Amino acid sequence: MSKVVLITGGSRGIGRAVALLAAREGWSVGVNYREDARSADDVVAAIAGAGGRAVALKGDVALEADVIGMFDAATRALGPLTAVVANAGVVAPAARLVEMSAERMRRVFEVNVLGACLTAREAARRMSESAGGSGGSLVLISSAAARLGSPNLYVDYAGSKGAIDTLTLGLAKELGPEGVRVNAIRPGLIETEIHVASGEPDRARTLGRSTPLGRPGTPEEVAEAVVWLMSDAARYVTGAILDVAGGR
Ligand code: NAP
Numbered sequence: 001m002s003k004v005v006l007i008t009g010g011s012r013g014i015g016r017a018v019a020l021l022a023a024r025e026g027w028s029v030g031v032n033y034r035e036d037a038r039s040a041d042d043v044v045a046a047i048a049g050a051g052g053r054a055v056a057l058k059g060d061v062a063l064e065a066d067v068i069g070m071f072d073a074a075t076r077a078l079g080p081l082t083a084v085v086a087n088a089g090v091v092a093p094a095a096r097l098v099e100m101s102a103e104r105m106r107r108v109f110e111v112n113v114l115g116a117c118l119t120a121r122e123a124a125r126r127m128s129e130s131a132g133g134s135g136g137s138l139v140l141i142s143s144a145a146a147r148l149g150s151p152n153l154y155v156d157y158a159g160s161k162g163a164i165d166t167l168t169l170g171l172a173k174e175l176g177p178e179g180v181r182v183n184a185i186r187p188g189l190i191e192t193e194i195h196v197a198s199g200e201p202d203r204a205r206t207l208g209r210s211t212p213l214g215r216p217g218t219p220e221e222v223a224e225a226v227v228w229l230m231s232d233a234a235r236y237v238t239g240a241i242l243d244v245a246g247g248r
Helices: 013-024 039-051 062-080 101-129 155-178 203-208 219-230
Strands: 004-007 029-034 055-057 085-087 136-142 182-188 240-243
Touching: 004 013, 004 062, 013 029, 013 039, 013 219, 029 039, 029 062, 029 155, 039 055, 055 062, 055 219, 062 101, 085 101, 101 136, 101 182, 136 155, 136 219, 155 182, 155 240, 182 219, 219 240
Parallel strands: 004 029, 004 085, 029 055, 085 136, 136 182, 182 240
Antiparallel strands: none
């Protein structure tokens, strides 16, 4: 069976690292992005340059039509999907809950929760055996924030990631009989550009020193776990939530 994966937010950070590693492991890769076409094109070019197959897929995961469109385009270009990584996520500037606008909270939940649910739904519709799919693997990207709560920083974001953990537990039970495994990764402090949006660009580097392993993680280290969960080596793993957080 050919290995085809769609990665939401595959153009930068953790998603980019997953795309590049998956391609090296023989996966054809759909690289979704929202607005930064150049970064997505760079990932596609790097994969093609190494002899792999990839396609850039523009779309906002918070918009149902965009999600359906990117799944359709990925299938047309690469063939039926056998894995999906619901990775796209956003954070907002550090603040206490009393200071947060409804608009900010709505966007965090729309991208991180609704976006993941829509992505998971399309994955289920296409990979489920009863719908004519051949089964597969869905990996959701949560966060250590789901268990830490992120007080005085972004409890809205932490709550959105708590929802991902619960979605993982329920969907693993719902989709196991359909041949679809569902797992999540909870990254800790990983060096990506997401921290710019929180107002602390050096957050991972600075706080990473206080973790048991004494440093932040890299996107590549998260990608190793994601690609393993996608692979046949993890064929008896479902409903798992794996911390890749250096012991934090
Ligand atoms: P990042 O470097 O900011 O990259 C975010 C990616 O998501 C980009 O490809 C971006 O595309 C895409 N994206 C953002 N909003 C989108 C939307 N509405 N629709 C489609 N794509 C969208 O972030 P990251 O650090 O790699 O984070 C990836 C995931 O890991 C997120 O779910 C995040 O919450 C989680 N995580 C990260 C850390 C960390 O320390 N970095 C820790 C725990 C969990 P554009 O550039 O086109 O907008």
